[in-house]
Amino acid sequence: MTNERVYLSTTIPYVNARAHLGHALELVQADVLARHHRLAGDQVRSQTGTDDNSLKNVLAAEAEGVAVAALVDRNASAFAALRDPLSLSFDDFIRTGSDPRHRPGVERLWYACAASGDLYRKRYEGLYCVGCEQFYRPAELPDGLCPEHGTRPERVAEENWFFRLSRYAGQLHDLISSGRLRIEPAARRNEVLGFIAGGLEDFSASRSTARARGWGIPVPGDPDQVIYVWWDALGNYITAPGYGTGGEDYERWWNGADRRIHLVGKGVLRFHAVYWPAILLSAGEPLPTDILVHDYLTIGGSKISKSGAVAGNETADPVELVSRYGTDAVRWWLLREVPRVGDADFTAARLTARANDDLANGLGNLVSRVVTLVHRYRQGKAPRPGERPATAAGGRALAAACDRAPERIAAALAAFDFRAATAAVWDIVDEANRYVERAEPWLLARAERDGDASAGRLLDESLALLVGACRELAITLAPFLPCLAGRIRTALDGSAGQLPAAEPVFPRLETSSAGAVV
Numbered sequence: 242m243t244n245e246r247v248y249l250s251t252t253i254p255y256v257n258a259r260a261h262l263g264h265a266l267e268l269v270q271a272d273v274l275a276r277h278h279r280l281a282g283d284q285v286r287s288q289t290g291t292d293d294n295s296l297k298n299v300l301a302a303e304a305e306g307v308a309v310a311a312l313v314d315r316n317a318s319a320f321a322a323l324r325d326p327l328s329l330s331f332d333d334f335i336r337t338g339s340d341p342r343h344r345p346g347v348e349r350l351w352y353a354c355a356a357s358g359d360l361y362r363k364r365y366e367g368l369y370c371v372g373c374e375q376f377y378r379p380a381e382l383p384d385g386l387c388p389e390h391g392t393r394p395e396r397v398a399e400e401n402w403f404f405r406l407s408r409y410a411g412q413l414h415d416l417i418s419s420g421r422l423r424i425e426p427a428a429r430r431n432e433v434l435g436f437i438a439g440g441l442e443d444f445s446a447s448r449s450t451a452r453a454r455g456w457g458i459p460v461p462g463d464p465d466q467v468i469y470v471w472w473d474a475l476g477n478y479i480t481a482p483g484y485g486t487g488g489e490d491y492e493r494w495w496n497g498a499d500r501r502i503h504l505v506g507k508g509v510l511r512f513h514a515v516y517w518p519a520i521l522l523s524a525g526e527p528l529p530t531d532i533l534v535h536d537y538l539t540i541g542g543s544k545i546s547k548s549g550a551v552a553g554n555e556t557a558d559p560v561e562l563v564s565r566y567g568t569d570a571v572r573w574w575l576l577r578e579v580p581r582v583g584d585a586d587f588t589a590a591r592l593t594a595r596a597n598d599d600l601a602n603g604l605g606n607l608v609s610r611v612v613t614l615v616h617r618y619r620q621g622k623a624p625r626p627g628e629r630p631a632t633a634a635g636g637r638a639l640a641a642a643c644d645r646a647p648e649r650i651a652a653a654l655a656a657f658d659f660r661a662a663t664a665a666v667w668d669i670v671d672e673a674n675r676y677v678e679r680a681e682p683w684l685l686a687r688a689e690r691d692g693d694a695s696a697g698r699l700l701d702e703s704l705a706l707l708v709g710a711c712r713e714l715a716i717t718l719a720p721f722l723p724c725l726a727g728r729i730r731t732a733l734d735g736s737a738g739q740l741p742a743a744e745p746v747f748p749r750l751e752t753s754s755a756g757a758v759v
């Protein structure tokens with residue numbers, strides 16, 4: 242039990258289109274961390290939401306010929322509705338366009354930075370990518386194209402408010418290199434340190450109201466300008482707990498939290514690891530403690546487009562994937578197959594193969610087998626563990642896998658390594674399957690029937706060890722696959738005097754020869 246107070250956030254996607262699997266990745270990762278910390282006895286507040294004020298939403302609405310508010314409402318609701326299909330457990334969902342907590346907080350942040358002398362007006366001309374909502378230096382644009390979007394940025398000249406980022410380079414460097422602001426993985430930390438070492442230029446913190454089509458939060462005292470959407474969006478991390486509206490939550494969940502953890506994709510690292518901490522330093526507010534960075538997904542070898550569409554027959558729609566394959570299979574692919582560093586390629590065939598190998602064959606068979614053995618040889622009554630645990634026939638390795646799992650999972654999740662964390666769970670499955678083969682309970686049962694009392698005791702011990710391992714699996718798996726963990730708990734529930742009859746906890750997903758589910 243660590244008993245820390247932990248604040249966890251995902252980024253808030255702009256809602257110019259529906260959610261795709263890349264959004265699901267970040268939401269599921271955040272959900273695992275939230276569930277893990279709750280299980281460890283920590284107090285947790287986990288938060289997600291949508292960035293309603295992006296100019297991209299305006300452009301998408303214009304392209305569709307609908308009102309911006311209508312488009313934003315529709316898509317933001319679709320993001321919020323990912324909660325059930327993906328089994329998410331977030332505590333708060335903030336929509337920057339309509340949540341009454343947001344605007345007062347963004348304005349307070351603006352006033353605080355202005356009071357520190359960090360906001361000033363300047364005429365500026367530069368190359369702007371609307372997709373990224375940021376200015377680029379020509380040197381940052383290979384062949385003159387945006388590195389994220391492959392599109393040609395537009396030349397923009399206007400007078401804006403600027404934020405004095407240059408003033409914070411030294412402090413940011415010290416905070417990040419000392420680990421007080423921790424960035425994982427290390428390659429991303431080095432990327433940020435390299436960016437800071439290259440020199441920080443002040444950034445434009447507002448846009449002309451005309452160019453923003455009147456969409457966004459006006460600059461306090463300057464209605465011709467709206468606050469830069471990144472400033473506005475980053476503010477959500479503190480406006481949701483009430484930075485601008487008062488109350489105890491801000492003290493409790495931001496100022497008073499032991500850890501303030503942001504999950505972000507690699508494409509928005511600079512905003513979270515440089516701009517955002519600098520704004521907080523200027524405003525005199527605590528910084529995040531951890532920034533955990535994931536890479537991207539491709540679908541069937543192609544990048545997911547801005548509209549969420551993908552080439553070929555694959556779908557990137559997480560709701561559709563869940564309706565075809567189930568929550569457990571989708572979460573498991575995201576957690577088990579996506580590496581800590583490097584992009585991962587999704588196909589439905591990979592998802593099915595992974596679910597069938599691991600969840601149906603490895604885990605599902607184990608649980609059914611153990612329950613069946615208990616019914617066949619002990620009338621469904623799970624034997625209690627003896628004074629000496631079954632250490633023969635590989636029992637020690639299984640007991641050790643169970644004992645070590647919680648610590649290994651905690652260490653892996655602290656390092657933002659979901660593959661290593663799920664590997665610790667999987668060691669229990671592998672050791673338990675190996676143990677069944679080595680202990681050969683059916684031979685022990687035959688010897689017992691033939692009058693060998695010591696074989697009967699060994700059978701009790703080995704069944705107790707196996708049932709204990711399956712119950713441990715239900716606990717350790719819960720943050721990753723809460724639904725499947727619940728079914729394993731039910732399968733091993735002996736509170737009625739005996740275990741329920743064996744039923745598959747994860748039925749195989751059917752595939753046709755082409756690899757598609759039929």
Ligand SMILES: [Zn+2]
Nearest residue numbers: 370373387390
């Ligand atoms: Zn771009």
